[in-house]
Amino acid sequence: MKLRKHAITHGRRGIVAVAALGLAVGTLAGCGAGAPSGGATEGAGGLTVVVEGGGKAELQPIADLYTEETGTEITLVELPYSGLYDRISSELQAGDPSFDIAALDAIWLPAFAPGLAPLDDLFTDEVESDLFGGLVSEAQVDGTFVGMPVWTNSEVLFYRTDLFEDPANMADFEAQYGYPLAAPTTWEEYRDVAEFFTRDTDGDGAVDLYGTDVKGAVETEWLATVSQAGEDHMVVDSESGQVTIDSAEHQEALDYYISLLPYAPSGAAQLDWGGSQNLFYQGSLAMMRFWGHAYRQTPDDSPVKDSIGVAPMIGGPGGVAGVPGAWYLSVPASGDNQDAAKEFIAFAYEHNELAADTSLGLVARKSAFESKEGEAGFENYPALVATLESPQSLPRPATPQWQEIVDSVLVPMLQKAVEPGADTTQLLSDAKSQIESIVE
Numbered sequence: 001m002k003l004r005k006h007a008i009t010h011g012r013r014g015i016v017a018v019a020a021l022g023l024a025v026g027t028l029a030g031c032g033a034g035a036p037s038g039g040a041t042e043g044a045g046g047l048t049v050v051v052e053g054g055g056k057a058e059l060q061p062i063a064d065l066y067t068e069e070t071g072t073e074i075t076l077v078e079l080p081y082s083g084l085y086d087r088i089s090s091e092l093q094a095g096d097p098s099f100d101i102a103a104l105d106a107i108w109l110p111a112f113a114p115g116l117a118p119l120d121d122l123f124t125d126e127v128e129s130d131l132f133g134g135l136v137s138e139a140q141v142d143g144t145f146v147g148m149p150v151w152t153n154s155e156v157l158f159y160r161t162d163l164f165e166d167p168a169n170m171a172d173f174e175a176q177y178g179y180p181l182a183a184p185t186t187w188e189e190y191r192d193v194a195e196f197f198t199r200d201t202d203g204d205g206a207v208d209l210y211g212t213d214v215k216g217a218v219e220t221e222w223l224a225t226v227s228q229a230g231e232d233h234m235v236v237d238s239e240s241g242q243v244t245i246d247s248a249e250h251q252e253a254l255d256y257y258i259s260l261l262p263y264a265p266s267g268a269a270q271l272d273w274g275g276s277q278n279l280f281y282q283g284s285l286a287m288m289r290f291w292g293h294a295y296r297q298t299p300d301d302s303p304v305k306d307s308i309g310v311a312p313m314i315g316g317p318g319g320v321a322g323v324p325g326a327w328y329l330s331v332p333a334s335g336d337n338q339d340a341a342k343e344f345i346a347f348a349y350e351h352n353e354l355a356a357d358t359s360l361g362l363v364a365r366k367s368a369f370e371s372k373e374g375e376a377g378f379e380n381y382p383a384l385v386a387t388l389e390s391p392q393s394l395p396r397p398a399t400p401q402w403q404e405i406v407d408s409v410l411v412p413m414l415q416k417a418v419e420p421g422a423d424t425t426q427l428l429s430d431a432k433s434q435i436e437s438i439v440e
Helices: 053-070 081-094 106-115 125-129 133-138 167-177 187-197 220-228 248-259 273-281 292-296 338-350 352-357 366-370 381-388 402-417 424-439
Strands: 047-052 074-079 101-105 148-151 155-160 287-291 308-311 327-330
Touching: 047 053, 047 081, 047 338, 053 074, 053 148, 053 338, 053 352, 074 081, 081 101, 081 106, 101 106, 101 338, 106 327, 106 402, 148 338, 148 352, 155 220, 155 292, 155 381, 167 187, 187 248, 187 287, 220 248, 220 402, 248 402, 248 424, 273 287, 287 292, 292 308, 292 381, 338 352, 352 366, 366 381, 402 424
Parallel strands: 047 074, 047 101
Antiparallel strands: 101 327, 148 327, 155 287, 155 308
């Protein structure tokens, strides 16, 4: 059976390394189409917002209501992930932006901050109290707020209820492991369940159901595992600049991560988000750790469509942890419509709950999540909230070189780590040296 792929941005899309504004930017791939020259405003008489393709739907109902109530037209310019980065980077450096507002991936904020207008006046105590702590800290660069979160995400646990609620599986699991079968909450439980469900279901001698997957071609899931191990400074300490990737917690996380390989399909080095989704939707996985929006993305032709449960992300020695995947609305400091842009951003915050009923169903405010409590189709919200509220759900390092670190060090390291016989201690040591040469 062929299932459709659902390409959604999760915080990284293989873009070129992020470079700090004010430094020369190298050649970038494919600038977004339709960029006007000379700083012309695309939404003449209104406001122009540039946004990544996966997030346009989240802003559309807010933009429509704003136009209805104020008469100000909001033009949403949709660009692919890398094209959005390229366009914002080049136009901020030129000081002649063609947009009034930009939707920015959290990992871009440190690099773009020098070209963004402060939004400190929008962050009242009331506003901050309705946002997850990680979103508030991530919105600040050098003590200044440069972005207002518009939606957030995290990996949570997806599992097949048809397998977990099967009486025979329940009895066999408890007999084998000594405790009831349920959605796992710890590393140990997750590994037990993954082992239990890895099996040959059709009797042909080949494993066709795996307990989990192991993703080697993306870094975020391992970073969540690092936080689960109790590390407070993943990879780089943003304040001191110290590279921490060779800490005991990073080592423990990497060793646990690859300990799941016997219960996962082969080819982990090339497995990314899209591949993981397809494996789960095809019925090849009993569990997957995945971004919470996927609950609303299951294809109609999936054999597990009506058998998907969702729970908070698993926890390690340091507790439950995911990596927040937030996007922010920011205003160019050289823009001509800064006051009007800030007014729209304040409106978007006030009406954040409108994004809940869109295709991805992602919001940023705690109250927006709570507004859907008990409503069918939003069973993933409690898991997302519980994960995001965990003290160990820490944002990625606020360093302008983060994307370069991801692309040139973290992903290649993981791809080597998931190969048989990998020396994880040496890999982490080598990664530290490489990262130090980037951030020095």
